[in-house]
Amino acid sequence: MGDFNFSYCVWIPLIPLFSFLILGLFGNKFKEKLTGILGTLALGIIFALSLYTAYEYFFVHGLVNGTYQKIIAINVTWLQFTDKLHINMGVLLDPISVMMLVVVTTVSFMVHLYSIGYMKGERGVERYFAFLSLFTFSMLGLVIATNIFQMYIFWELVGVSSYLLIGFYYQKPSAVAASKKAFIVTRFADLGFLIGILILSFITGTFDFITLTDPAGEAIHRGAEIGFMGMSVMTWAMLLIFMGGAGKSAMFPLHIWLPDAMEGPTPVSALIHAATMVVAGVYLVARLFPIFHFSAQPALNIIAYVGGFTSLFAAVIACTQLDIKRVLAFSTLSQIGYMMLALGVSGYGSHDGLGFMASNFHLFTHAMFKALLFLGAGAIIHAVHSNYMNEMGGLRKHLPITHATFLIACLTIAGLYPLSGFFSKDEILAAAFHKDKLLFAVEYCVAGLTAFYMFRLYFVVFWGKDTQYHHKPHEAPFTMTIPLMFLAIASVFAGFIPFSELVTSDSIPFEGEIDWMIAIPSIAVGLLGILIAMIMYRKENNYPARMAATLKYLYRWSFNKFYIDEIYLFITKKIIFRYIARPVAWFDRHMVDGTMNGIAGMTNVISFRIRGLQSGQLQKYGFVFITGALALALVFIYLWTK
C-alpha cells in the first residue's frame, strides 16, 4: 500500500449529508432553482472526488505486489457492544467499493442534473432534493462500510430514503401504499439480515469485513462444523444475510415491492430502483463472497438458482406489461437475477472467479444503461404525461435525442457487440456455462426475452401507431438531455473497461477474454428477439392480440404478475391482520383487560353482597358483637392455650 492518504474519502458521503441537512432544514426558504443547483453541485463535487479516488486507487496506489489492497481510510468506534463486538464507522476501499463509489456518484449526479429539469414546477422540490441527497449519503455509506453492521445501518437508511422518495407524491394514495409496501417488505427481509448478522458475529466474534473475508483467516472457517437442520450454522447465517440482500435486490419471492415502487418520480426510479439501491443485495453478496464460497457453498447454490429463476420469471412478466416503468422494473429484476446468478456460479481465484467479476461488471454496465432507460422513460413521460405505452406511439419524430439514447440503451441491454451489455452478459453466460448447464440454458432464454421485451417497448413507443396527443410532445430541456447523452456514451463504451484486471474475487487481476463460442449464439438470440419484436410491434397489426390469444393462460398469468401480489395480500390482510392482529387486540381488550375489570367488578359485587351485614339494626350488631366476643373469649381462654 502506498503512503497515499485516502482519508479525504470520508467527505464523499458527508457532503451529501450536509446537503440533505441544509436543504431539509432551510430548503423551503430557498428559491426552487437554487435547491436543485445546490444539490447537484454537491453531487458534482463528490462525483469528481470519486473519479479521483478511483484513479488513485486503481491506477496509482491500490495495486501492491499484484494484489489490490483493502485500504481502511478511516475507522472510528461508534458503539461498543462487547469486548470484541463493536460497530465502527469508517471507510473501506477495495476494488468493489471503489467501483460502487463510481457507479453511485455517477448515476446520482446524472439524476440530480436531470431532476432539475424534470421536477421543475413541482411542489416540494427542496424536499425532493433533500431526500435524493439523503439517499446518496446512505448509499455511499453502505458502499464504503468497513463492517457488516455499518452496512446494516446504511442499509436501513437507504430503505427509508427509498420509502420517502417512493412516497414523494404523498397525496396520491397509490404512492403512499407503494412506499409502505416497499418499506415493509424490505424490512421483513432485513429481519433475516439482522439475525444473520447476529449468528455470524457470534460465530466469528467480529463484524469487520476484512477479518471476516480473509480466506486465510480463522474467522471464515468457524461455525462450519456446527450443524443445524442439515446445514452448517454458517450456511444458515449466510442464507439469512442473503435474505436481506434478496429483499433489497427484489429477488423472488421478495420482489413484489419493486414494480409498485415505480410510483415514485421517474429519476428516483432510475437512481434507486434501477442503478444503485437494488444492486445493494448483489454488493452484499459480493462483499461477503469469500465466506459464501469457503464455508457456505449450499447458500451460494441457492443464490444461483434464486437469481436464475428471478431473471426468467421477471423477463416473462416484462413481456406483457403496459406501463413502461413497470416493464423497466421487471427488466431490472431480471438483470439483477443475472448478477446474483453470476455470483452464485462463481468460484474463487482468478479464472474460477469469473462469475464474481462478471457480476460486478454487469452491475456496472447495468447501472449505466438501466439509468439511461429510466431517464429516457422519464423524458417520454414528461413529454406525453402518461405511463402507458398503449397511449404512445410514433414518438421518434417528436423526441429525437431521447429516441437515439433509448435505442442505444435497448441495444445495450439486448447484448449486441460492441456495446457494454454484451461484454458483461457474455462473461456471466461463460461463468454459468462452466458451472451449471441448466442455468446456462435459462440465461439464454432470458437473453432472448430481454431483447424481445425491450424492443417491444421501443417499437411501441417510438414507432407503432401515430397517436394524436393533446398537446404536441416536445423534447426535454438540456438539463435532462445531457445526462441522457452522457449515460448513452457510458453505455456504449463501458464494455471496454478491462474489468477482469480491476475487480476480481481475490483482488488479483487476471486476463479476461471473450469466449466467442458462447458470445455468438447469444448475439444471435438477441437479434432473434429484436426481430420478433420488430415484426410484431413496428407497425400496428394484430400479431400481439393473436399471440396473447394463443398463449392465453401464460399471457394472463404473466400480465397479472403470476398473482404473487394477491398471495401476499392474502397472507397479510387475511391471515396476519384478521387472524393475528385483530384477535390480539380483542384478547387484550376483553380477556386481559377484562380480567382486570373483572377483578374490580368482583370486588364491587362482593361488597354489594356483604353490605347487607351493615343493616343498621342495633340489635343485630349487638348479637354479632356478643357472640363474637364470646367466641374470642372461648378461643383465647380454652382452645388456644400453648
Next chain:
Amino acid sequence: MDYLTYFIIVPLLTVFGIVLCKNDKQVKWTAVIGMSIQLILAAALVFMYLAERKAGNMAEFLFYHDYMWYPALNIRYTIGVDGISVAMVALTSVIIFTGIFASWEVTNLHKEFFISLILLATGVFGFFICVDLFTMFLFYELAVIPMYLLIGIWGTGPKEYSAMKLTLMLMGGSALLLVGLIGLYFNSAPGGGALTFNLIEISKVQIPMEAQRFLFPMTFVGFGILGALFPLHTWSPDGHSSAPTAVSMLHAGVLLKLGRYGAFRVAMFLMPEAAHELGWIFLILTTISVVYGAFGAIQQKDLKYINAYSSVSHCGLVLFALLMMNKTAMDGAIMQMVSHGIMTALFFALIGMIYGRTHTRIIDEMGGLMRVIPFLGVAYVIAGLASLGLPGFSGFVAEMTIFVGSWQHVDTFHRVATIIACSSIVITAVYILRVIGILLLGPVRFDWYNQLTDARWYEKLSVGFLIVCIAGIGIAPLWLSNMIGDSLVPVVEKLNMISFIR
C-alpha cells in the same frame, strides 16, 4: 447542601413560586424557569459525572450523601447516582421541560395543573437519586398519586374510569412492592446487626434463598406493573388515552421507566440468585409482550392507544434485555429506556398537538394532514421512524445493543426468544407506517383542514428539542453507552458471580 438535593429543591421551589403567581402567564413562565434550571442542573450533572469518572473515581455511587431522618427504623435520606441514574435524571429533566411547553394550552385550573405536574416530576427525580429503599418508595408514591388528579381532572374521554384504573393497579403494585421492600429490610442483616434500607449495604449481604424466592416476584411484579409488564399492562392504554398531553409524556416517558429501573435496581440487583432462578418466567412474559404489544397496536384506531401498545412492546424489550443478564443486553436496556422515553414523549406531544387541532384521535377520521400542518407531520414521521428503529435515531442503537447482547446466550430458549423479539421490528414498521399513511399522507380529507395552523413557537420548541435529543443519541451513542456500561459492571459481576457458584 449537596448537589443532588437540588433536584428535589428546585421543583419544590417552583411549586411554591407557582402558588404565589397571580395569572396564567406567570404560572407558565415560573414553570418554564424552574424546569429550565432543572434541565441545566441535569446537563451539569452529566458532565460532572463524566468528569468525576474520568478522574478515576470508581465508587459505585457518586455524589453520595447520607442523612438520617427516621432513626427508629434506620430510614435514611441517602442519595447517590451512578451512570444509570444520571441517564434517567437527564431523561426526566428533558421530558418535564418539554412537557411544560406541550401543556401550554391547558384550559382550566392552570395553577393546580402545573403544581401537580411538577410534584409528579419531583417524585420521579427523588426516586432516581435515592439509594435508600424506603425513601425511594416514598418518592415513588409521590410520583404516582398526582397522576390520579392529573388524569381525573384534566383528562379527556372516560377520564374517571381511566384514572381510577391506573391508580388502583399501580397501588396494587405498590402493595406488593412494600411487602417486598420490608422483606428486604428484615433480611438486610442476616448475621445480626442493624437492619437497613440502604441499597448498597443490602447488595453486599447474601439474602437467604427462601426469602428471595418470595421477595423477588413481589418486587419484580410490583415494579413491573408500573413498567407495564404483560399481562398487567392494561392500565396503560386507558390511562394514556385519557391523560392530558404532558401527563402522557411524563407517564410513558418516565414513569414506565421508573418501574423498569426499580425492577432492575431493586429486584435483580439485590436478589441475583432468584433472578437467575425465576428469570425465565418473566422472560417468557416479556417476550410475549414485545410481540403482543406490536400486534395489538396494528389494529388500534386511536392514536394514543397505538402508542400505548407500542410502548408495551418497546418497554417489553427493556425488561426482556434486563432479564438476559449480561452487560451488553442490559446496556441496551437502559439505552432503550432513555431512547423510548424521549421518543414516546415526542409521540404523545405530537398526538396532543394534532388532537388540539382536529379534535379527534381516531385515525380513520383524519387524513392528509401532512399538507396542512407540515411541521407536525414531519415531526410525526421522524418520531415514527425513530420508533421503528431507524439508524441515526436512538431507538436503533438501543435495539441493536439489546439484540446483540441477547444473542450472546447460547441455549435454544434464549435464542428463540431473541428471534421472536427481533421480529417485532417488522411489526413495528407495519403499524407505524400504517398510521403515517392514514393520518398524514394522502389527499387532504376535509376542507376545513386548510384553516389549521401549523405548530406555534412553543410547540416547535418542545418537539424540536426532543428530536434533537433522539438524533443526538442516535448519531453519537458511545458516550451514553459507556456511561451506562461502566455502572453496569458491578451489577453484572454480582449476577455472574452467582452463576459461577451454581
Next chain:
Amino acid sequence: MEINELMFVIIGAVIILFSIFTVTSRRILRAAAFLLFVLVATAGLYFWLEYQFLAAVQITLYAGGIVVLIIFSILLTSNVGEKIDKVETKKVIFSALAAIAGAILCITTILQQQFQATDALAQEVNMKVIGKSLLNYGENGYALPFEVISVLLLAAMVAAIVIAKKSKTS
C-alpha cells in the same frame, strides 16, 4: 345458716328474679318498677358489704335519678296501658342461647379461678375518707377521675339539652 348469709341469698334472689322480670315484662312501666327493685336490691348488697356511701349513692342516683328519668320518658313516649308486642321466638331463642352460653362460659371461668384473698386490714370507709380521697391528688387520691367525670357530666348535660331541644326549623 346465719342471718347474714340468709340476707345475701335473699338479696341475690331478688336481684336475679327482678332482673329477669325487667327484661321480660310486656308492660313497660312495670319493667321500670322491676328495675327499681333490682337497683334497690343492689344498694342493699352494698350495705351488706358495708359500703354505706356507695349504697346511698346507688339509691339516690340510680333509684332516685335514673329510674325517675326513665319513667318520665316512658310517660312521654309510650302508651302506658298498652302491652309491648311479643318478641319473635327465633330472636328469643338465639338471644337466650347467647346469654346462657355466655353465662356458662363466664361462670366456669370464675369457678376455675383461685382467688387469693388478702389478710390486709379492711379500711374503714366513711365520708371523711371518701371526701379526702376524692380531692386528693397524691397517693390514694382520685382528684383526676373526679374532675374528668365532672366534665363528662357537664358535657352530657349540655348534650342532652342540645339533642332534646326542638330545632327551630321544625
Next chain:
Amino acid sequence: MLHGIRLEYFLILATLMFFVGVYGFLTRKNLITMLMSIELILNAVNINFVAFNKFLFPDKLEGHFFALIVIAVAAAEAAVAIAIIINIYRHFSNINVENVDEMKY
C-alpha cells in the same frame, strides 16, 4: 370469708345479672327497655368492682371509686340516651329500635 359468703358467689350473681341484661338488650324492641337492660349490665359490673375491692383489696378503695364513677357515667349516659330517644320519638312517633337504621351501608 365474709360471713361464709365467698367472692365467687358475688361474681356469679353479677354474671347472671349481666347476661340477663344482655338478653334484654338483644330481645327488647323498645329503646327505653333496651336502656334499662344496659342499666342492668352496668349494675352487674359495679357489683363486680365492689366485690373485688371488698374481698381482695380491702385496704384500698379503687373498686369503690370506680363503681362510684360508673354510676356517674351511667347517669350521664341515661340523660343523653333519653334525650336521643325523645328526639327519635319526635321523628318516628315511636321508639322502636328497628326504625333507627339510617346508618346502614
